[in-house]
Amino acid sequence: MYGISKRIFDFCISLIALVLLFPLFIAIALIIKVDSKGPVLFRQKRIGKEGEIFEIYKFRTMILHLPEESIEKHSNIEDCVTRFGRWLRKTNLDELPQLMNILCGEMSFVGPRPALHNQYELIRMREEMGVNKLRPGLTGVAQVKGHDFISNFEKVVFDSYYARNRDFQFDMKVLFWTVKCVLKTEGMRVDFE
DSSP, X not given: OHXXXXXXHHHHHHHHHHHHTHHHXXXXXXXXXXXXXXXXXXXXXXXXXXXXXXXXXXXXXXXXXXXXXXXXXXXXXXXXXXXXXXXHHHHTGGGXXXXXXXXXXXXXXXXXXXXXXXXXXXXXXHHHHTGGGSOOEEEOHHHHTTGGGSOHHHHHHHHHHHHHHOOHHHHHHXXXXXXXXXXHTSOOOOOOO
16 A cells, blocks of 8 residues: 555656746756756666666756766766756755656655666665665655765665665655755754654
């Protein structure tokens, strides 16, 4: 029952959000086009439920012609990000196009963040801990427990905790924590209790 209600929630809320936020999407798209050359949307291969590869959508925040790898691997991240892209990343508005991934059923609002297709160690650890059985999320426990400030191992531990304890009430808690984190525009560590 939880799986069905979660999918209905994801579909309905993402559809409503896409309709309500359409003017914001247009405004962001226009600024991206004025700010830098290249497409408005950035598409990237990610690992989905059961290890299936899908394309995730984001507003483009980086300059063109960068290798497809984790952002942490670039020597000087600031040189890779556009002027408007810095603001989009700080506010997390670059993630809004993932509402389309949620609508299509490739992602959920809450779940483990989808790994890049070439993050082999993270994928292996998630497979061992049963995390890859879940639909990836726009946000998740690892995001509100430290996001970029924790190791891959810690992320997998938090995502594994979610896999074992997930229910609709826990999803609502994670969404609430995420809103607090986004409003603070900084990393946030929360307690489960």
